Amino acid sequence: MRSHTYLQDIIFYTTQCLTQSAGLLLQLPQSVTAQANVLLARFWLIEPMLSYEFSDTSAATLYLTAKLSSHPVSVRDICNAYTYLWSDSSPLFRRQPSPQQQPPEPTAYTPTDSQKTSFHNRLLSLEARILYTLGFDTHVALPHPLAITYLQALEFFNHSKSEIGSLTIKYLNTALLSPQMLYLTHQPNALAVAAVYNAARDLGAKMPDTSWWEVFDCDREELGFLVVGMRSLEGWVGKMREDGKGVWEEGMVRRKDVEGEMTRRGLLRGNGDKAVDEEEEMARLMDERMATMEAQS
Amino acid sequence: MASSVTPFVDPETGAPTSPRSFAIVHQRPRGSFMGCSKIHDYDILGKLGEGTFGEVHRARSRKTGALVALKKIIMHSEKDGFPITALREIKLLKLLSHPNVLRLEDMAVEHPPKVEKRNRPIMYMVTPYMDHDLSGLLDNPSVQFTVPQIKCYLQQLLEGLRYLHDNHILHRDMKAANLLINNKGILQIADFGLARLYDGQTPMPGHGGGIGKRDYTGLVVTRWYRPPELLMYLKKYTTAIDMWGVGCVFGEMLVGKPILTGESDLHQLELIFDLCGTPTDDNMPGHKELPLYKDLHPRPRPGNLPQRFREFGSGAVSLLRELLKLDWKSRINAHDALQHPYFRNAPLPAAPGEIPTFEESHEFDRRKFHDRKAALPPAPKGGTVGRGVVNGNTGPNSGFEPDGYGGRNGANGSRYPRNGLPPPGERRPAWQRDHGHRDLPPRPPPPQNYSNGWDGAEYSDSYRDRDRDRPPRGGIRGGHRDAAPIDTYIPSYDRERDGGGGRREPPRDDRRRHDWDDSRRHDRRWGGEHDDRMRSSRTRSRSRSPIRDRDSHRDRDYRRG
Ligand SMILES: Nc1ncnc2c1ncn2[C@@H]1O[C@H](COP(=O)(O)OP(=O)(O)O)[C@@H](O)[C@H]1O
């Protein structure tokens, strides 16, 4: 069965991956990129996804988060990174190029002056929009340091903590990408506990016999929900690639592809008009549709 | 695992649901959401500042009828977007909640007319309106502070500061103009434009300010309130820098005007030595290691504080001496100052409600009392406070008090270039104009770079340590210092939570930074020329100087524009 919200989910997942890729290119610490992921999720909880190009929204949240951190990036660097990731040369969501293939010409992913100017303007007006939408709540508490602390407090008899630790961090980073928006619905302590649990279980580490998660203020039910949520992303992404045919083929998902697909499916009576108000209207329409369909299911 | 493809199930009903609607349902309740208002939610009643501070307006909320102050966030730097200093101030204020700390109630947005193409919204910070700032109040000739009143204000100042310091916050701009007072006798600490999180040990009773753990930028605190260790370039400073400011404010309340009004940084040090004595191994251990000390050759003298403040009694003198100690390590902390006998001896501190009310006064209305406008002194010699950083390896301090360290300019020209002057006719930042206006000292430039400003992961750990579930409008609670980090954006999820108290947490020392932060940075998956280009641009900007010119420039632009 195809998820009703698969379009939104694809947009969410691919854009979060884009943010992560840009974070790598810009050599930002994961603590910064992860906060950008969370801000983006907050923003999209309120602002319709189709209001802006997805990659612009990703760029603006990353720019803003980096600015607040000790690793600021310039608009120019952000522009270069996103132009590259958006270009046909980008390996993001593309099959591996064959080894013989020539590397792409730099001109293929170098922004022109007018592209730079227009990117700059879009970035800054989106920044203001994001701040406004979030009510300036830019503070993000991440679970990663907590997870490490918890690990140190726990005894795993047969396993090295560093192995469990790195898998724990992987679970936490993966959860950032999940359209389930676990970071918006659960507190960092619960996310940390679930990640530790998953990592220990994967490695066959022997966990304490007690209900140790309660020590970290997470109850069994919440842990169960998160454990399943965190483990499911991988299988779900595979399925999404199937479902997403027509929208998400090669490279980053673009707004116009999504709009095209929605029109095809009768979710939009789109005429390709790009006025922002109309897009908001479309997105709202889409949300309403989804809600009705969900109610019926 | 069979369930692996359909996680989007409501945990209560078991019904499938969209992840997004799940999140929407479970997000923080809207009622407690502190979003932004529109400027039309307020009736603007008039400007409080006249360009000296940027713009602060008095306004009335249409929703609640309350009087508020609207501080406009000046967007000078078109190219970098929302000013970083303002972002930090807002972020910080949103985490704070204490009766003696100014509350950020709201953010208001004003959309410029649609005709302009690049129309970015103008943002205002909304705080409760306070009738006076302490500087303005002291300058009102019809106001005479009584001792109980001074004790009452000082006590509140110390309470507010104790809260800030306990929560790892350095204010870094203590001065009378940043202390607001209302006609109910309540004092609140304002202006967090230079504040930052503090990485070191919070002050412990009986142990002064302790020892600094890491470097911070020295370009903080307005000169007249700047402590000797900062004037001598100590980088690992502590919460004790704010305590010195309290001493200056205390003295100012006693005598009615600022007590240490240096005309340059060197002069400021001379005035401090006049008052507190010259450094010795006894009164200021470690002073010989301070970078500037070897260039100083002060005429040895004992300090005249007891004589100068004799008329205010031994209690006042004793507390003032504790606050104005040269030795930053043993300078009294807020906690201990509140225990000082000064507050227990007669006359006792007034209750805030007992203090008479005054005609409103702010720093900028000083003209109301003295017609000083006509008599503005010429701009200081250099006239360049904090400006003039252009590019290359100039420090943030270039042009900052060019008359202050004449000798040093030669010795270290790359840090303090002589030519760091702004082009003629360039707008001066307000904190420089301060100087002309009522002889205020120049305010320091704001934190000049990111790495010295608000740090990344390690430091944000301590940030998160302080972060916990908040009452609707948020804030750090007093008392529960050991609560677990909570994402304040998240509602407590489908069950009652204990609101942050009583959570267990392993000792702080366990909380080391893990390599999760950096491990990815070495991943070269993206390889290629593009990557190299980026890397080198980054290295370049790092190696140039500890200061990022662009940023410092921008910060200043916003701050003092
Ligand atoms: N809430 C307020 N109520 C009344 N006056 C205020 C308020 N906030 C600021 N002001 C006035 O504006 C001045 C400047 O505000 P401040 O926050 O210190 O900004 P700046 O960073 O420009 O110094 C203060 O000294 C005070 O006189």
Ligand SMILES: [Mg+2]
């Ligand atoms: Mg101020």
